Amino acid sequence: MPHLDIIDLNASYGSVGVLKGVNLSVERGEVVSLVGPSGSGKSTLLRVLVGLTPPSGGRIVVDGTTIDYRSKSSLKAARDRMAIVFQQYNLFQNMDVMRNVTIAPVQIKGRQRAEVEADATKILARMGLADKHHSYPDQLSGGQQQRVALARALALKPEILLLDEVTSALDPELVNEVLDAIRALAAEGMTMLIVSHEMAFVKEVSSKVVMMDKGQVVEAGPPREIIDAPKTDRAKEFFGKILRH
Amino acid sequence: MERIIAQLPRFFSPENIYFLLQGMAMTLTLTIVGCVLGFLLAFIIVYVRQTPGWWAVPMRLVAIAYVEIFRRIPFLVVTYLVLFFIAAFVKQASVFVIALVAICIYSTAYTADIIRGGFESVARQQIEAATAMNFSRWQTLTKVIMPQSWPVILPPAIVFMVSFIKDTSLVSQVGVFELTFRGKELNNAGFSGVLVFGTIALLYFVMSYPLTRFGAWLEQRLAASRHHRPQRQLR
Ligand SMILES: Nc1ncnc2c1ncn2[C@@H]1O[C@H](COP(=O)(O)OP(=O)(O)OP(=O)(O)O)[C@@H](O)[C@H]1O
Numbered sequence A: 001m002p003h004l005d006i007i008d009l010n011a012s013y014g015s016v017g018v019l020k021g022v023n024l025s026v027e028r029g030e031v032v033s034l035v036g037p038s039g040s041g042k043s044t045l046l047r048v049l050v051g052l053t054p055p056s057g058g059r060i061v062v063d064g065t066t067i068d069y070r071s072k073s074s075l076k077a078a079r080d081r082m083a084i085v086f087q088q089y090n091l092f093q094n095m096d097v098m099r100n101v102t103i104a105p106v107q108i109k110g111r112q113r114a115e116v117e118a119d120a121t122k123i124l125a126r127m128g129l130a131d132k133h134h135s136y137p138d139q140l141s142g143g144q145q146q147r148v149a150l151a152r153a154l155a156l157k158p159e160i161l162l163l164d165e166v167t168s169a170l171d172p173e174l175v176n177e178v179l180d181a182i183r184a185l186a187a188e189g190m191t192m193l194i195v196s197h198e199m200a201f202v203k204e205v206s207s208k209v210v211m212m213d214k215g216q217v218v219e220a221g222p223p224r225e226i227i228d229a230p231k232t233d234r235a236k237e238f239f240g241k242i243l244r245h
Numbered sequence B: 001m002e003r004i005i006a007q008l009p010r011f012f013s014p015e016n017i018y019f020l021l022q023g024m025a026m027t028l029t030l031t032i033v034g035c036v037l038g039f040l041l042a043f044i045i046v047y048v049r050q051t052p053g054w055w056a057v058p059m060r061l062v063a064i065a066y067v068e069i070f071r072r073i074p075f076l077v078v079t080y081l082v083l084f085f086i087a088a089f090v091k092q093a094s095v096f097v098i099a100l101v102a103i104c105i106y107s108t109a110y111t112a113d114i115i116r117g118g119f120e121s122v123a124r125q126q127i128e129a130a131t132a133m134n135f136s137r138w139q140t141l142t143k144v145i146m147p148q149s150w151p152v153i154l155p156p157a158i159v160f161m162v163s164f165i166k167d168t169s170l171v172s173q174v175g176v177f178e179l180t181f182r183g184k185e186l187n188n189a190g191f192s193g194v195l196v197f198g199t200i201a202l203l204y205f206v207m208s209y210p211l212t213r214f215g216a217w218l219e220q221r222l223a224a225s226r227h228h229r230p231q232r233q234l235r
């Protein structure tokens, strides 16, 4: 049984359809990368998963349980299992690093503060942020902020991690520090669904690449097949453009 | 002029000074209690106005109508409305209560928009991040939005309150014994109008100037405080 199964998913902003029957599954411990041109609906797909945009049709199944996005309790359970990291980090500007990372586990999940802080200290150390516990987001570089955002997501102990272009707002020299952190998570067997334009990285970490265009999946398969030998014209054109840069 | 000088010792008698100080106290009480209550009610109005979902549409409409209507009615008219409305139900209602209710109604409508602007100044992405982490609406408001919106809300709210010290003089029209009303009394008692209202004018200045300075100081402090710094504009 797939860890995350997306079946015939539809979503729209107003009357404009953005996802038009998306099918995609992620096995436990697998890293799946979503690629595709701007506006193809990649971010929307992740937003639907965490209930920021309501689906208008189809099904999302996590570990055998179908999520009902109209039910508060079902949505809450889904958000407990999946954590998302955004392109723009979206850290809470009024909280220091430690509080950004611990607030949800302590105040929302009701875990013991001491235990959460011990956890957070470990996670932050892994992210290379051991000396930044008391810094505020606006005192950190983009790469550091993005690692805080990753730490914040990890402190929630999610089963599935959703990453939306987590490196594309970063200066090139900061990209690797974030990619290294993700590599380590992949090696540990975290189930991940990643949106990324870093093709070399996608090839390296993912067991499956899914290409989307205009709200639909165009091709899906192992990275070497999809990126190096795409079958459809749409995918050929897309990868041709990207790889030439 | 000679008349004024001749009146000076009698005008600044201990009784008259006490009389005016009481008037100042009344004016400040009306302003502060009215505006603080109004501020709290305004929070509720804004919270209601931002409630999502179809079932909340009637509540949202009431909240919007309240703000849009009362912001466009002169304060004196609101005061008369409250006076006659309450008088229709309660005989011998206290004019102080009437004035306080009128001030609340008015300051609620005014500060609601200030508060809404403050809430909306917090980047939507932070709210989405909180939502995706299972923060409830209330938790998002109190832990993420409010701490960041104080610097946007407080300075104009204080400016409003300070300017309202002046506007409370209008409630002398319904017979509230505040500063301006007491001026009229002293004037009726035979003291020179220039002397009386010159003094009253000075007292209004004495009340609002320190508050204005305090507001400016607070604004600077809030702007400098890292904990409340709003998110930089995203590109
Ligand atoms: N809040 C919104 N309201 C209306 N339309 C939106 C909104 N957000 C996105 N869209 C539209 O939905 C479509 C899909 O957007 P989405 O952000 O999912 O694309 P994407 O694949 O993530 O693109 P990118 O690579 O640029 O991030 C686009 O056409 C976009 O204009």
Ligand SMILES: [Mg+2]
Binding pocket: A042, A043, A044, A164, A165
């Ligand atoms: Mg996107």
